[in-house]
Amino acid sequence: MHDLIAHLLTERRLSQEQWQTLLAQRRSLDLDTLFALARAERQRWFGSRVYIRGLIECTSFCKNNCYYCGLRRDNRQLTRYRLSAETILACCAQGYRWGFRTFVLQGGEDGAFSPDKVARLVSEITHRFPDCAVTLSLGEQEEGVYRLWYDAGARRYLLRHETADAAHYRLLHPAEQTFSHRIACLHTLKAIGYQTGAGFMVGSPGQTDATLAQDFCLLQELKPEMVGIGPFLPQKDTPFGDAPPGSLEDTLIFLALIRLTLPGVLLPATTALATLHPQGRILGFQAGANVVMPNLSPPTVRERYALYDGKAATGTEAAEHLAELRAQLAPLGLTIAIDRGDAPQVLPDAGGVIPAEPCEPLRASAHTLSHHTPPERKDPLV
Numbered sequence: 001m002h003d004l005i006a007h008l009l010t011e012r013r014l015s016q017e018q019w020q021t022l023l024a025q026r027r028s029l030d031l032d033t034l035f036a037l038a039r040a041e042r043q044r045w046f047g048s049r050v051y052i053r054g055l056i057e058c059t060s061f062c063k064n065n066c067y068y069c070g071l072r073r074d075n076r077q078l079t080r081y082r083l084s085a086e087t088i089l090a091c092c093a094q095g096y097r098w099g100f101r102t103f104v105l106q107g108g109e110d111g112a113f114s115p116d117k118v119a120r121l122v123s124e125i126t127h128r129f130p131d132c133a134v135t136l137s138l139g140e141q142e143e144g145v146y147r148l149w150y151d152a153g154a155r156r157y158l159l160r161h162e163t164a165d166a167a168h169y170r171l172l173h174p175a176e177q178t179f180s181h182r183i184a185c186l187h188t189l190k191a192i193g194y195q196t197g198a199g200f201m202v203g204s205p206g207q208t209d210a211t212l213a214q215d216f217c218l219l220q221e222l223k224p225e226m227v228g229i230g231p232f233l234p235q236k237d238t239p240f241g242d243a244p245p246g247s248l249e250d251t252l253i254f255l256a257l258i259r260l261t262l263p264g265v266l267l268p269a270t271t272a273l274a275t276l277h278p279q280g281r282i283l284g285f286q287a288g289a290n291v292v293m294p295n296l297s298p299p300t301v302r303e304r305y306a307l308y309d310g311k312a313a314t315g316t317e318a319a320e321h322l323a324e325l326r327a328q329l330a331p332l333g334l335t336i337a338i339d340r341g342d343a344p345q346v347l348p349d350a351g352g353v354i355p356a357e358p359c360e361p362l363r364a365s366a367h368t369l370s371h372h373t374p375p376e377r378k379d380p381l382v
């Protein structure tokens with residue numbers, strides 16, 4: 001085993017220099033061993049269970065202008081849409097019948113989704129589906145807004161940091177969007193008590209081993225409960241429309257390294273990965289992922305949420321095809337869990353102890369979590 005992988009396994013962290021060295025050598029790693037280590041860590045924390053999240057893409061309007069994103073405000077080629085509260089609630093009801101116990105409300109930063117409107121929606125979802133978790137992914141907001149939504153019942157928030165290097169951030173975003181505010185948002189979310197998701201694109205324009213080393217350092221310091229990474233995929237109507245996509249192999253290597261750094265993290269095999277390669281999602285699970293977020297949005301709008309070109313929207317990317325997903329997971333020894341699937345670190349009875357398979361205590365207590373303040377995270381191996 002590579003010395004730095006062995007070090008990572010015992011310490012759960014590397015210095016920035018060590019990360020950069022490891023990342024520079026990633027193509028010469030024994031990937032079978034790396035992925036097996038990642039699967040073993042996942043097994044220790046989650047057993048055979050894979051968590052499903054029903055993704056509802058609420059609005060494709062966005063006030064921002066990120067250079068890589070098809071929803072950017074200057075993209076005039078996009079036919080925009082906004083889902084009504086009734087439609088979103090209907091998506092939740094359908095998802096509940098299919099077995100989803102987490103609903104992810106994702107969208108651009110759309111002024112029409114006002115703080116109060118979102119709060120009412122979250123409150124209504126938690127009222128109608130009390131055994132479900134609501135995850136929000138609605139971009140950068142002020143602390144008061146995040147608190148309002150938390151008080152309404154939201155307990156998780158996804159906000160990819162995109163890059164932990166300020167100069168790289170500047171390359172990916174216009175000056176009106178600042179790296180410091182993005183990072184401050186992540187710390188605010190953690191401080192409020194959200195199970196917080198960070199993450200980055202793999203192979204975004206300007207990304208280097210040095211910027212990636214900073215990404216891993218940020219993750220090991222912030223200790224997010226969820227990490228979303230997926231390959232950068234170009235969208236033709238953006239400034240990066242001609243840039244090459246991120247690499248499948250890199251994405252899988254980084255998934256595994258994140259699993260070794262934050263062993264109890266919730267780690268999706270993303271739609272971008274499934275878009276890049278027909279077997280992307282399965283390969284992601286083989287590299288240590290344990291979450292999948294099928295699309296619960298009305299089928300008529302799925303392709304209009306065009307973050308990037310060619311977005312997978314059918315087959316196992318679609319929430320109505322859970323049976324197909326189940327069949328794909330079975331040969332890997334994985335099963336779909338029908339529960340909220342909270343981060344194990346925040347479970348009151350986890351206590352930093354590695355759960356024994358099949359993790360029944362964690363599952364049994366998962367639904368009681370919504371009003372617990374997350375205790376300080378403890379790494380089970382130190």
Ligand code: SF4
Nearest residue numbers: 062064066069072108
């Ligand atoms: S990445 Fe998010 S904030 Fe940026 S343009 Fe796209 S939807 Fe808006």
